[in-house]
Amino acid sequence: MTIKKMFIDGKWVHASSGQIRTIINPFNQEEIATVTEGDQSDAKAAIIAARKAFDQGDWSSTPATERSSIVHKIADLIERDQQKLAELESLDTGKTVEESREDMVDIAGVFRYYAEIGDKNGGEIISSPIPNSVSKVVHEPVGVCGQITPWNYPLLQASWKLAPALVTGNTLVMKPSEITPLTTIKMFELIEEAGVPAGVANLVLGAGHTVGAELSTNVDVDLISFTGGIETGKKIMQAASVNVKKLALELGGKNPNIVFADADFNTAVDQAMNAVFFHAGQICSAGTRLIVEESIHDEFVEALVERVNNIKLGNGFDKDTQMGPLISAEHLAKVEKYVETGKQEGAKLLTGGRRPKDPALQNGFFYLPTIFTNCTTDMHIIQYEAFAPIITVEKFQTEQEAINLANNSTYGLAGGVWTNDIVKAERCVAKMRMGTVWINEYNVYFPHAPWGGYKQSGIGRELGKLGLEEYTETKHILHNLKPEPINWFGD
Numbered sequence: 001m002t003i004k005k006m007f008i009d010g011k012w013v014h015a016s017s018g019q020i021r022t023i024i025n026p027f028n029q030e031e032i033a034t035v036t037e038g039d040q041s042d043a044k045a046a047i048i049a050a051r052k053a054f055d056q057g058d059w060s061s062t063p064a065t066e067r068s069s070i071v072h073k074i075a076d077l078i079e080r081d082q083q084k085l086a087e088l089e090s091l092d093t094g095k096t097v098e099e100s101r102e103d104m105v106d107i108a109g110v111f112r113y114y115a116e117i118g119d120k121n122g123g124e125i126i127s128s129p130i131p132n133s134v135s136k137v138v139h140e141p142v143g144v145c146g147q148i149t150p151w152n153y154p155l156l157q158a159s160w161k162l163a164p165a166l167v168t169g170n171t172l173v174m175k176p177s178e179i180t181p182l183t184t185i186k187m188f189e190l191i192e193e194a195g196v197p198a199g200v201a202n203l204v205l206g207a208g209h210t211v212g213a214e215l216s217t218n219v220d221v222d223l224i225s226f227t228g229g230i231e232t233g234k235k236i237m238q239a240a241s242v243n244v245k246k247l248a249l250e251l252g253g254k255n256p257n258i259v260f261a262d263a264d265f266n267t268a269v270d271q272a273m274n275a276v277f278f279h280a281g282q283i284c285s286a287g288t289r290l291i292v293e294e295s296i297h298d299e300f301v302e303a304l305v306e307r308v309n310n311i312k313l314g315n316g317f318d319k320d321t322q323m324g325p326l327i328s329a330e331h332l333a334k335v336e337k338y339v340e341t342g343k344q345e346g347a348k349l350l351t352g353g354r355r356p357k358d359p360a361l362q363n364g365f366f367y368l369p370t371i372f373t374n375c376t377t378d379m380h381i382i383q384y385e386a387f388a389p390i391i392t393v394e395k396f397q398t399e400q401e402a403i404n405l406a407n408n409s410t411y412g413l414a415g416g417v418w419t420n421d422i423v424k425a426e427r428c429v430a431k432m433r434m435g436t437v438w439i440n441e442y443n444v445y446f447p448h449a450p451w452g453g454y455k456q457s458g459i460g461r462e463l464g465k466l467g468l469e470e471y472t473e474t475k476h477i478l479h480n481l482k483p484e485p486i487n488w489f490g491d
């Protein structure tokens with residue numbers, strides 16, 4: 001198997017150590033690729049290349065219109081290769097090809113959106129209190145950006161960082177998850193093909209504690225943008241203090257999905273499933289904390305279990321597969337432990353709670369869709385993210401109780417409310433402490449709207465105009481057109 005390389009200073013290179021890593025398909029554990037395994041020294045080389053490219057100034061002083069057309073070109077290339085990219089993503093993550101195809105459409109859309117707004121960020125003239133002067137505010141690139149991504153939506157999360165960083169004139173070093181680097185490698189081929197100059201966009205493959213740690217601590221990195229788990233986010237935040245890097249953190253969630261008795265019953269049941277079981281529940285915003293009004297609780301849970309038991313597990317490449325495997329043996333072991341904890345703390349397991357028995361699935365990291373009821377907020381399975389196909393159900397009687405339950409969390413990424421009473425819906429979302437709240441909808445995101453967390457779910461925003469602003473510094477320029485002595489200290 002050819003060893004896939006990383007991209008530093010416009011060249012495809014092997015790791016300086018010569019180490020390699022095998023990438024496997026989580027559906028059957030077959031080897032699908034061998035990639036070079038970088039470490040600190042490769043990360044340092046990439047940072048030096050990005051620093052040189054930034055300080056030399058060619059990319060940051062390229063007219064924004066030209067950078068925008070390059071970013072448009074990247075969107076064109078993603079659209080051209082979208083089927084190949086989708087299949088590669090499914091091979092690497094186990095998610096269904098249909099889901100990956102949707103991801104590719106979203107990814108091209110993100111590049112398109114930032115190409116369109118990136119050359120319209122020219123700043124503003126503000127009124128100056130100083131006579132004969134011009135006061136203006138301009139937006140400039142931050143500098144060298146370190147970008148670290150997770151394994152669940154490898155290319156989607158990469159696109160949220162690459163597109164705004166490039167269009168605003170930054171240089172960057174990206175480190176994808178070591179488990180799922182394949183589509184990001186392909187993306188850098190497209191970045192090269194689109195004509196991004198050498199040194200501007202660099203890719204280093206390798207582990208978090210080596211490459212990721214170097215990006216977080218290296219003083220030549222001006223901004224670190226991270227998507228991943230809270231514990232890693234905390235380490236990065238601490239490391240980034242070394243030179244007070246700008247910091248953007250997109251972290252985990254244990255997201256409440258509130259269903260009132262007056263919601264459309266069938267839609268709410270269907271959407272409670274959609275909120276969780278895509279990509280086997282490995283979604284940061286998954287609505288895993290289902291919070292149901294007591295009067296419909298039993299009927300709702302019964303309908304949900306019936307539907308959930310029909311979810312078809314299998315190979316993401318098979319047309320009738322609805323849910324693929326978990327990402328790795330290590331993650332599967334964590335999920336099994338999580339479910340055991342739930343049982344021990346008194347939650348009632350209604351379905352799932354184990355690996356499937358189907359012989360065709362035994363080589364993959366499959367776990368059955370699982371539902372727990374009788375859950376209370378003090379439980380581990382309510383307070384911690386499982387990142388798995390698990391729904392925990394809590395009950396409420398009053399609107400205030402539902403809101404209190406939803407907010408009783410250290411996370412604040414996303415949440416949902418299902419009701420036909422629009423005033424009640426607006427009252428609830430105004431009190432819910434989350435970065436995204438859906439009313440009669442779930443898990444919808446698009447490039448124009450910002451994404452990010454309250455509380456420990458993160459710092460900063462991706463997507464939307466705010467996602468562009470993360471990659472800019474704001475400078476105020478005051479130009480005195482008629483300078484004169486003021487003789488404050490005498491003449």
Ligand SMILES: NC(=O)c1ccc[n+]([C@@H]2O[C@H](COP(=O)([O-])OP(=O)(O)OC[C@H]3O[C@@H](n4cnc5c(N)ncnc54)[C@H](O)[C@@H]3O)[C@@H](O)[C@H]2O)c1
Nearest residue numbers: 149150151176177208212213228229232250251252253284
């Ligand atoms: N908020 C969001 O938009 C969002 C989106 C996707 C995933 N997530 C979260 O990501 C998590 C799952 O992803 P994961 O398991 O890949 O997370 P993770 O934190 O284990 O790893 C994420 C990335 O960080 C790197 N990393 C690990 N240790 C590091 C260190 N010490 N220094 C620097 N980098 C390091 C990893 O190599 C990987 O590239 C979940 O908690 C999920 O909720 C959040």
Ligand SMILES: C[N+](C)(C)CC=O
Nearest residue numbers: 152153282283284285
């Ligand atoms: C942000 N999102 C929903 C695309 C992926 C979260 O894991």
